[in-house]
Amino acid sequence: MALSPFKLSFLATYVLVGAFVGVFVIHPLNLVVVWWELSRFSDTAPNVLEFLSARLWLVLLPRHLDVAIAYTLVGAIVGLAFGVFSRNYLRASQAYQSLRDEQTTVIPDLMKRGETDTVEFKSTLRWDVKEDRINRGLEKVIAKTIAGFFNTDGGHLLVGVDDDGKPLGLDKDLSTLKSPDLDSFERTINDIVSKNLGGDLCPSIHTVFARVDEKDVAMIIIRPAPRAVYMEEGRSSVFYVRSGNSTRQLDVREALNYARSRWA
Numbered sequence: 001m002a003l004s005p006f007k008l009s010f011l012a013t014y015v016l017v018g019a020f021v022g023v024f025v026i027h028p029l030n031l032v033v034v035w036w037e038l039s040r041f042s043d044t045a046p047n048v049l050e051f052l053s054a055r056l057w058l059v060l061l062p063r064h065l066d067v068a069i070a071y072t073l074v075g076a077i078v079g080l081a082f083g084v085f086s087r088n089y090l091r092a093s094q095a096y097q098s099l100r101d102e103q104t105t106v107i108p109d110l111m112k113r114g115e116t117d118t119v120e121f122k123s124t125l126r127w128d129v130k131e132d133r134i135n136r137g138l139e140k141v142i143a144k145t146i147a148g149f150f151n152t153d154g155g156h157l158l159v160g161v162d163d164d165g166k167p168l169g170l171d172k173d174l175s176t177l178k179s180p181d182l183d184s185f186e187r188t189i190n191d192i193v194s195k196n197l198g199g200d201l202c203p204s205i206h207t208v209f210a211r212v213d214e215k216d217v218a219m220i221i222i223r224p225a226p227r228a229v230y231m232e233e234g235r236s237s238v239f240y241v242r243s244g245n246s247t248r249q250l251d252v253r254e255a256l257n258y259a260r261s262r263w264a
Contacts (some may be wrong), residue, residue, distance in 0.1 A: 011083040012016040017080015022071040028080075028098050031055050044053035101233065107219050111154060111165040118155035120145055125171035125188065125218075134176045142189075143196035143231060148240040150225035151258075155242065157220040169215035178208040182209050182216065189220060197229050229261040 004132060039045040040054055046054070060062045110119050111232040128135035142157070160170045174180040177188060186207040193202055206221045231235040238246050239255035250258060 010087060011080060013080040014083030014086070015076045016079070018075040018077070021074065021079065022073070022075015023068060025141070026075055027067075028052060028056060028073045042131065045085075046097075063225070078112070088101050088154040090215040103206075103208045103219070103221065104210045105249065106156075107158065107208075107217055108212055110158060110165070111161055111212065111217070114165055117242050117244055118149075118153065120157050120245065120247075121165065122157065122159045122165060123162050123168055125170075125173045125185070126176055129172075139192045140196065140231075140233075141190050144240055146193060146220065146222055147197055147229045147231050148203065148242045149222040150197070150204065150229040150260075151240060152224070154222050154224045157222065159213065159218040161217055167212040167215040167217050170218060171216075174216075182204045182218075185218060189218075194232055201229065203226055226263075228255075228263055 030050060035045070035048050035051040036259050038051075041149075045051070058067070110123075113119070115121055121144060123129055124138060124147070126134055126136055126138050128138065139247075142159075145157055149157065161174070162168055170182075170185060174185060177184040189205070189207055191203045191206060204223045204225055208219050208221070209218070210217050228239070230239055232238075239250045239258070241250060241258065242248075
Protein backbone atom coordinates (compact mmCIF):
# COMPACT_ATOMS: atom_id res chain seq x y z
CA MET A 1 0.00 0.00 0.00
CA ALA A 2 1.35 3.42 -0.93
CA LEU A 3 2.60 5.58 1.91
CA SER A 4 0.60 8.70 2.60
CA PRO A 5 2.74 11.88 2.67
CA PHE A 6 0.83 12.97 5.77
CA LYS A 7 1.56 9.92 7.95
CA LEU A 8 4.51 9.24 10.21
CA SER A 9 5.51 6.24 8.07
CA PHE A 10 6.36 8.66 5.25
CA LEU A 11 8.91 10.49 7.42
CA ALA A 12 10.11 7.23 8.97
CA THR A 13 11.00 5.95 5.50
CA TYR A 14 13.09 9.04 4.83
CA VAL A 15 14.81 8.68 8.21
CA LEU A 16 15.70 5.03 7.55
CA VAL A 17 16.95 5.76 4.05
CA GLY A 18 18.92 8.70 5.42
CA ALA A 19 20.52 6.50 8.10
CA PHE A 20 21.55 4.02 5.41
CA VAL A 21 23.00 6.83 3.30
CA GLY A 22 24.86 8.17 6.33
CA VAL A 23 26.71 4.91 6.95
CA PHE A 24 27.20 3.69 3.38
CA VAL A 25 27.51 6.96 1.44
CA ILE A 26 28.46 9.88 3.70
CA HIS A 27 30.99 7.81 5.69
CA PRO A 28 32.83 6.53 2.57
CA LEU A 29 32.85 10.00 1.05
CA ASN A 30 34.34 11.40 4.24
CA LEU A 31 37.03 8.67 4.13
CA VAL A 32 37.85 9.65 0.55
CA VAL A 33 38.47 13.21 1.75
CA VAL A 34 40.71 11.88 4.55
CA TRP A 35 42.64 9.70 2.06
CA TRP A 36 43.09 12.65 -0.28
CA GLU A 37 44.56 14.75 2.54
CA LEU A 38 46.93 11.94 3.54
CA SER A 39 48.05 11.22 -0.02
CA ARG A 40 49.09 14.84 -0.49
CA PHE A 41 51.73 14.56 2.22
CA SER A 42 52.77 10.89 2.03
CA ASP A 43 54.39 9.03 -0.84
CA THR A 44 53.62 5.69 0.82
CA ALA A 45 49.87 6.23 1.19
CA PRO A 46 47.78 3.31 -0.17
CA ASN A 47 45.48 3.81 -3.12
CA VAL A 48 41.95 4.90 -2.38
CA LEU A 49 40.40 1.43 -2.72
CA GLU A 50 42.86 -0.14 -0.30
CA PHE A 51 42.33 2.70 2.14
CA LEU A 52 38.56 2.35 2.00
CA SER A 53 38.57 -1.44 2.34
CA ALA A 54 40.82 -1.16 5.39
CA ARG A 55 38.66 1.48 7.09
CA LEU A 56 35.06 0.79 6.19
CA TRP A 57 34.71 -2.54 7.95
CA LEU A 58 35.90 -0.97 11.21
CA VAL A 59 32.44 0.47 11.83
CA LEU A 60 31.24 -3.08 12.46
CA LEU A 61 33.57 -3.51 15.44
CA PRO A 62 32.14 -2.74 18.91
CA ARG A 63 34.92 -0.30 19.73
CA HIS A 64 33.97 1.78 16.70
CA LEU A 65 30.26 1.68 17.44
CA ASP A 66 30.27 5.39 18.21
CA VAL A 67 31.43 6.13 14.65
CA ALA A 68 28.63 4.04 13.20
CA ILE A 69 26.09 5.76 15.45
CA ALA A 70 27.40 9.20 14.51
CA TYR A 71 27.06 8.61 10.77
CA THR A 72 23.69 6.96 11.29
CA LEU A 73 22.43 10.04 13.15
CA VAL A 74 23.86 12.42 10.55
CA GLY A 75 22.18 10.48 7.77
CA ALA A 76 18.90 10.21 9.70
CA ILE A 77 18.84 13.99 10.29
CA VAL A 78 19.50 14.65 6.60
CA GLY A 79 16.79 12.15 5.67
CA LEU A 80 14.33 13.74 8.09
CA ALA A 81 15.02 17.18 6.59
CA PHE A 82 14.38 15.88 3.07
CA GLY A 83 11.27 14.09 4.31
CA VAL A 84 9.80 17.23 5.85
CA PHE A 85 10.58 19.21 2.71
CA SER A 86 9.02 16.53 0.47
CA ARG A 87 5.91 16.28 2.66
CA ASN A 88 5.40 20.04 2.66
CA TYR A 89 5.99 20.20 -1.09
CA LEU A 90 3.43 17.46 -1.73
CA ARG A 91 0.91 19.17 0.52
CA ALA A 92 1.39 22.48 -1.26
CA SER A 93 1.19 20.82 -4.68
CA GLN A 94 -2.01 18.98 -3.81
CA ALA A 95 -3.58 22.12 -2.34
CA TYR A 96 -2.59 24.12 -5.41
CA GLN A 97 -3.96 21.48 -7.78
CA SER A 98 -7.17 21.27 -5.78
CA LEU A 99 -7.55 25.06 -5.99
CA ARG A 100 -6.93 25.03 -9.75
CA ASP A 101 -9.49 22.27 -10.24
CA GLU A 102 -12.02 24.20 -8.17
CA GLN A 103 -11.39 27.38 -10.12
CA THR A 104 -11.63 25.55 -13.43
CA THR A 105 -15.07 24.17 -12.62
CA VAL A 106 -16.33 27.73 -12.09
CA ILE A 107 -15.69 28.77 -15.72
CA PRO A 108 -18.80 27.21 -17.37
CA ASP A 109 -21.01 28.64 -14.64
CA LEU A 110 -19.61 32.16 -15.13
CA MET A 111 -20.15 31.84 -18.87
CA LYS A 112 -23.83 31.02 -18.31
CA ARG A 113 -24.38 33.94 -15.96
CA GLY A 114 -22.99 36.52 -18.39
CA GLU A 115 -20.95 39.67 -17.83
CA THR A 116 -21.20 41.48 -14.50
CA ASP A 117 -19.20 44.00 -12.53
CA THR A 118 -16.74 41.20 -11.67
CA VAL A 119 -16.87 39.14 -14.88
CA GLU A 120 -16.04 40.15 -18.45
CA PHE A 121 -15.70 38.17 -21.69
CA LYS A 122 -13.16 38.73 -24.46
CA SER A 123 -13.20 36.80 -27.73
CA THR A 124 -9.42 36.85 -28.16
CA LEU A 125 -6.20 38.05 -26.64
CA ARG A 126 -4.47 39.43 -29.75
CA TRP A 127 -6.23 37.94 -32.80
CA ASP A 128 -8.48 40.34 -34.73
CA VAL A 129 -11.53 38.28 -35.69
CA LYS A 130 -12.89 40.89 -38.11
CA GLU A 131 -9.62 41.38 -40.00
CA ASP A 132 -8.48 37.76 -39.54
CA ARG A 133 -4.97 38.71 -38.45
CA ILE A 134 -2.89 39.37 -35.37
CA ASN A 135 -3.60 42.77 -33.83
CA ARG A 136 -1.39 43.66 -30.87
CA GLY A 137 -3.57 46.66 -30.19
CA LEU A 138 -6.08 44.23 -28.69
CA GLU A 139 -3.56 43.53 -25.94
CA LYS A 140 -4.16 47.10 -24.77
CA VAL A 141 -7.86 46.29 -24.45
CA ILE A 142 -6.98 43.30 -22.27
CA ALA A 143 -4.65 45.47 -20.17
CA LYS A 144 -7.35 48.14 -19.78
CA THR A 145 -9.87 45.58 -18.53
CA ILE A 146 -7.39 44.08 -16.08
CA ALA A 147 -6.52 47.59 -14.84
CA GLY A 148 -10.21 48.24 -14.18
CA PHE A 149 -10.45 45.07 -12.09
CA PHE A 150 -7.19 45.94 -10.30
CA ASN A 151 -8.52 49.34 -9.29
CA THR A 152 -11.89 48.07 -8.12
CA ASP A 153 -12.67 44.81 -6.33
CA GLY A 154 -10.92 42.35 -8.62
CA GLY A 155 -12.73 39.94 -10.89
CA HIS A 156 -12.57 37.35 -13.66
CA LEU A 157 -11.65 38.00 -17.29
CA LEU A 158 -12.58 35.10 -19.57
CA VAL A 159 -10.74 34.94 -22.90
CA GLY A 160 -12.01 32.80 -25.77
CA VAL A 161 -15.65 33.61 -25.02
CA ASP A 162 -18.00 35.82 -27.06
CA ASP A 163 -20.34 38.45 -25.62
CA ASP A 164 -23.14 35.89 -25.31
CA GLY A 165 -21.03 33.53 -23.21
CA LYS A 166 -20.39 31.01 -25.98
CA PRO A 167 -16.92 29.40 -26.15
CA LEU A 168 -14.81 30.39 -29.16
CA GLY A 169 -11.57 28.75 -28.08
CA LEU A 170 -7.98 29.96 -28.04
CA ASP A 171 -6.68 28.35 -31.23
CA LYS A 172 -6.26 31.63 -33.13
CA ASP A 173 -4.39 33.26 -30.27
CA LEU A 174 -2.23 30.19 -29.71
CA SER A 175 -1.21 30.20 -33.38
CA THR A 176 0.39 33.64 -32.87
CA LEU A 177 2.73 32.41 -30.11
CA LYS A 178 6.23 30.97 -30.57
CA SER A 179 5.11 27.94 -28.56
CA PRO A 180 1.42 27.36 -29.30
CA ASP A 181 0.50 26.01 -25.87
CA LEU A 182 -1.40 27.16 -22.79
CA ASP A 183 1.76 27.83 -20.77
CA SER A 184 2.90 30.33 -23.41
CA PHE A 185 -0.56 31.87 -23.37
CA GLU A 186 -0.31 32.41 -19.61
CA ARG A 187 3.18 33.92 -19.97
CA THR A 188 1.86 36.28 -22.64
CA ILE A 189 -0.82 37.51 -20.25
CA ASN A 190 1.83 38.18 -17.61
CA ASP A 191 3.92 40.03 -20.21
CA ILE A 192 0.93 42.23 -21.12
CA VAL A 193 0.39 43.12 -17.46
CA SER A 194 4.09 43.73 -16.86
CA LYS A 195 4.53 45.93 -19.93
CA ASN A 196 1.37 48.00 -19.60
CA LEU A 197 0.61 48.10 -15.88
CA GLY A 198 3.75 47.11 -13.95
CA GLY A 199 5.66 43.91 -13.28
CA ASP A 200 4.94 44.16 -9.56
CA LEU A 201 1.29 43.37 -10.31
CA CYS A 202 1.89 39.98 -11.95
CA PRO A 203 1.53 38.12 -8.61
CA SER A 204 -1.97 39.60 -8.36
CA ILE A 205 -3.21 37.65 -11.39
CA HIS A 206 -3.65 33.94 -11.88
CA THR A 207 -4.68 32.15 -15.09
CA VAL A 208 -6.52 28.83 -15.32
CA PHE A 209 -7.96 26.97 -18.30
CA ALA A 210 -10.97 24.77 -18.97
CA ARG A 211 -12.34 22.77 -21.89
CA VAL A 212 -15.87 23.91 -22.68
CA ASP A 213 -17.64 22.26 -25.62
CA GLU A 214 -14.26 20.88 -26.78
CA LYS A 215 -12.73 24.37 -26.82
CA ASP A 216 -10.12 25.90 -24.53
CA VAL A 217 -11.19 28.89 -22.45
CA ALA A 218 -8.86 30.97 -20.28
CA MET A 219 -9.90 32.66 -17.05
CA ILE A 220 -7.67 35.38 -15.63
CA ILE A 221 -8.37 35.77 -11.92
CA ILE A 222 -7.52 39.32 -10.84
CA ARG A 223 -7.14 40.36 -7.22
CA PRO A 224 -7.54 44.00 -6.15
CA ALA A 225 -4.23 45.81 -6.58
CA PRO A 226 -2.24 47.02 -3.56
CA ARG A 227 -1.77 50.38 -5.27
CA ALA A 228 -3.40 52.65 -7.82
CA VAL A 229 -2.87 51.21 -11.31
CA TYR A 230 -2.40 53.57 -14.24
CA MET A 231 -2.07 52.62 -17.88
CA GLU A 232 0.17 54.55 -20.23
CA GLU A 233 -1.64 55.61 -23.40
CA GLY A 234 0.50 57.82 -25.56
CA ARG A 235 1.87 60.51 -23.24
CA SER A 236 -0.93 60.19 -20.72
CA SER A 237 -1.47 57.98 -17.68
CA VAL A 238 -5.05 56.72 -17.71
CA PHE A 239 -6.98 55.39 -14.72
CA TYR A 240 -9.69 52.75 -15.21
CA VAL A 241 -12.28 51.24 -12.88
CA ARG A 242 -15.11 48.76 -13.28
CA SER A 243 -18.55 50.32 -13.55
CA GLY A 244 -21.36 47.80 -13.89
CA ASN A 245 -20.36 45.30 -16.56
CA SER A 246 -17.95 47.63 -18.34
CA THR A 247 -14.63 49.38 -17.75
CA ARG A 248 -14.75 53.17 -17.38
CA GLN A 249 -12.01 55.79 -17.54
CA LEU A 250 -11.88 58.42 -14.78
CA ASP A 251 -10.69 61.94 -15.41
CA VAL A 252 -7.77 63.34 -13.42
CA ARG A 253 -9.84 64.76 -10.56
CA GLU A 254 -11.97 61.62 -10.26
CA ALA A 255 -8.92 59.38 -10.35
CA LEU A 256 -7.11 61.35 -7.62
CA ASN A 257 -10.14 61.38 -5.35
CA TYR A 258 -10.78 57.70 -5.95
CA ALA A 259 -7.16 56.71 -5.32
CA ARG A 260 -6.96 58.88 -2.19
CA SER A 261 -10.06 57.28 -0.68
CA ARG A 262 -9.12 53.71 -1.64
CA TRP A 263 -5.38 53.52 -0.92
CA ALA A 264 -4.99 56.23 1.70
